[in-house]
Amino acid sequence: MMNAIKGLMKIKLKYCVLYAVLALVTIALVINFTLFNHTGSSNSKYLSVGDTAPNYAFQLENGTYSSVNSYYGKPLLLWFVATWCSSCAQGNEVLASNLGFFEQHGVKIVELEQYDNLGSPGSSISEFISNYGENNTYVQGGVAGYNMTVAYNTPPTFQIDIYYLISPSGKILYAGEGLSGGITALENVITNYGL
Numbered sequence: 001m002m003n004a005i006k007g008l009m010k011i012k013l014k015y016c017v018l019y020a021v022l023a024l025v026t027i028a029l030v031i032n033f034t035l036f037n038h039t040g041s042s043n044s045k046y047l048s049v050g051d052t053a054p055n056y057a058f059q060l061e062n063g064t065y066s067s068v069n070s071y072y073g074k075p076l077l078l079w080f081v082a083t084w085c086s087s088c089a090q091g092n093e094v095l096a097s098n099l100g101f102f103e104q105h106g107v108k109i110v111e112l113e114q115y116d117n118l119g120s121p122g123s124s125i126s127e128f129i130s131n132y133g134e135n136n137t138y139v140q141g142g143v144a145g146y147n148m149t150v151a152y153n154t155p156p157t158f159q160i161d162i163y164y165l166i167s168p169s170g171k172i173l174y175a176g177e178g179l180s181g182g183i184t185a186l187e188n189v190i191t192n193y194g195l
């Protein structure tokens with residue numbers, strides 16, 4: 001009789017442990033879904049074309065603050081980089097060679113270092129733009145905070161070199177990754193929208 005009771009207690013203990021593990025896994029999945037799939041699309045690494053660009057403040061390289069909404073009324077290329085990223089450096093070189101196109105179409109360009117430079121050291125955003133962008137003054141550099149980085153660079157897999165073309169009314173017209181390789185497609189979109 002005693003052995004039977006001990007056996008039942010062991011079985012109950014195993015089920016209690018199993019239920020506790022299942023509860024922890026469920027909680028982890030709920031947290032993951034609510035924190036990391038905030039855009040409503042678990043498969044997309046970008047915000048969706050047609051969405052209103054989320055308004056966040058960011059610090060410009062001169063120390064002042066601006067926000068996405070402050071660019072309403074003009075088209076905006078919002079580019080998120082890491083200053084240790086080689087494709088971002090190439091993107092600055094290609095962008096410098098094509099600045100006339102963006103100026104002609106009135107597209108403002110804001111290049112933002114992602115929060116904490118995505119965890120790796122690098123130069124300041126102003127040095128980065130100056131070194132690789134041929135000292136252009138058309139591109140505004142700045143630093144995005146954590147919330148802005150997460151909103152525009154959908155986790156859990158952060159993209160290093162991601163950009164958005166935003167309409168004068170604040171709608172996302174185009175999203176891409178790797179500006180140096182995507183400049184032609186981006187210019188075609190700008191032309192097709194008549195910006």
